Amino acid sequence: MAVLECKGLTKNYGRTCALNGLDITIEQGRIVGLLGPNGSGKSTFIKLCNGLLTPTLGTITINGFKPGIESKKLVSYLPDVTYLADWMRVSDILDFFTDFYVDFDCKKALEMLASLRIEKHQTLRSLSKGNKEKVQLILVMARSALLYLLDEPIGGVDPAARDYILSTIIKNRNHNASIIISTHLISDIEQVLDDVIILKEGKVILSEDINVLREKTGTSVDAYFREVFRC
């Protein structure tokens, strides 16, 4: 069964078409790179999957459910912004996730926090931007979700932190789960991907197994991307 399926997915913002008739199917257990230049519709697609936006046309289902309460139980989402309330302590936010997500593993989250030397009693206000992003990632990856939607998880952090984040994603994912990683830092994530979906101006221009793509083009995905989107 497909974890995520969308048919004819279209999203317009007024007269601007952000997504134009997307047909995407993500199978279980795959790590998918959602690639594309700025404004190609990556974040819009991820927001639609989370029910943060309503499609103009088309359908989207997650494990057979339309975006809603049931789908939200299955999806673990990392947005591209810092969304945690500053007044909360790390322990408060752990309690919050424990209260709302039955699949949240607090023990696992505490282990990951300890490895980063982030104390439970620290307020989020006192953490650096990078550490806040790591806390968000830890919260997301400590869930045993069916689908992880990660929007620019390595966009705002230094290269050393990127390695930590990627290894956290790979080590902690539920192996039946699928992960969609939206980014334009392709070279950093290429080694962990199974599939690649490339968006351009709201349309899918390529959806392929990464090994097949490499064989076809004889080059890395990063080099292929640079070639396609050369300015």
Added chain:
Amino acid sequence: MLIKLMKYEFKANSRLIISLFGAMIAMSIVNRLLDLLNRAADIEFLFITNNFSHSLSLMLIIATWVTLLFITIQRFNKSVLQKEGYLTHTLPVSTEKIILSRLFVASIWYIIGGIVAILSVVILTNSFNFSDIKPFLNGLFVFENLRTLIELIVCFVLAVFCALLLLYACLSLGMLANSHRALLSFGAFWAISTMMQLLFSITLALMSTVLFRATNWALFPDGIHVALLIMICFLSIFCVIFFLITRNMLRYKLNLR
């Protein structure tokens, strides 16, 4: 899930709001003590200080209400319509529960705020006599008075709900604008509240002509209850309208910043 949402909603502002309420009560007690001291000592300096701190107390009561209003707007904006909304709207809870949790918690703060303000004024003016309690309670539990009191309480709670839901609806309508959201929200607030006042005036006019002028008060002793019930219906209808506007905006037009 509603209880859990309310728990975190309380946590978010409790420290600030409880401090404000504490300051309101503390200021009233200080005033009362200054007042007593002044009466005992009759010193001019104390008299001036007392007047000054009385004004300060009243200002603090007003400031607390303004702050409470500001917190209500800010809390809904931040946790539902801005960045924190990424977490709020991806929780496995319904949009209705998200709105209701904010509504119930804010209403509880306002009701507590009302009680604290009354208590402050009572302390400040020393206008309460313990010997009045018994006759007051005896009078209260007469059926007619109790019925009126319950209707008044329902009316008051609905008025608080209605005011808060109006704020939520206007803030949510602001999402229709790509820029100048606050301006659109303010415009919506002005338009809707004007329309509400107009409808309320029409209802009052109809009530007075059709109901009261045509009826002799002596023959119509339930007039006050009819008036309160009409008010309850009026407020209930607007609560439902504002709730639906907010719910539909959050469900179909969500546009987080």
